[in-house]
Amino acid sequence: MGDKEIIEEIRKKAKELLKSKQVDLVIGYKRASDGISAMPCFINHEDEAEQLIWDAYCVYNLANYLKDFSGKKIAILAKPCDVKSIAVLLQENQLKRDNLFILGLKCQGVIDQKSFNFSDKQSPQAVTLSAKCKICKTPVPLVYDMLFEDKVQKEKVKLHNNGKMR
Numbered sequence: 001m002g003d004k005e006i007i008e009e010i011r012k013k014a015k016e017l018l019k020s021k022q023v024d025l026v027i028g029y030k031r032a033s034d035g036i037s038a039m040p041c042f043i044n045h046e047d048e049a050e051q052l053i054w055d056a057y058c059v060y061n062l063a064n065y066l067k068d069f070s071g072k073k074i075a076i077l078a079k080p081c082d083v084k085s086i087a088v089l090l091q092e093n094q095l096k097r098d099n100l101f102i103l104g105l106k107c108q109g110v111i112d113q114k115s116f117n118f119s120d121k122q123s124p125q126a127v128t129l130s131a132k133c134k135i136c137k138t139p140v141p142l143v144y145d146m147l148f149e150d151k152v153q154k155e156k157v158k159l160h161n162n163g164k165m166r
Contacts, residue, residue: 029062074101079141
């Protein structure tokens with residue numbers, strides 16, 4: 001399963017969850033106006049699920065938004081590090097597990113935003129992995145309701161010895 005297949009599966013599941021009223025909201029990522037970076041998005045209608053994306057530019061921890069929607073049934077796209085944040089919120093009784101549907105994402109790492117010049121769309125450049133990704137030993141979330149993972153090694157996220165991605 002490649003990037004496009006994973007994105008289609010995510011969109012399909014989001015539509016299904018919203019249509020069946022299993023969730024009121026899906027928290028995920030969409031492409032930002034620069035056409036490169038990703039930003040959080042909040043989907044409450046199945047037609048909006050086409051906005052959802054997943055790639056190395058999806059850097060934000062979406063768990064930070066969960067408390068803003070207390071009492072709602074929420075599906076959330078979650079990298080392994082995001083799931084750790086969700087676990088803390090659950091342990092502190094700030095969220096109810098029954099209200100969450102965790103769409104777990106196997107993660108190859110996300111970019112270090114400081115290493116990428118988003119305004120320079122013309123020249124491709126090497127960007128580095130985020131510091132947290134360089135030491136991460138858990139590419140698969142420990143908790144999820146559904147897991148999305150790429151079964152094929154992706155060339156564009158291939159790491160080199162110096163920690164650079166291309």
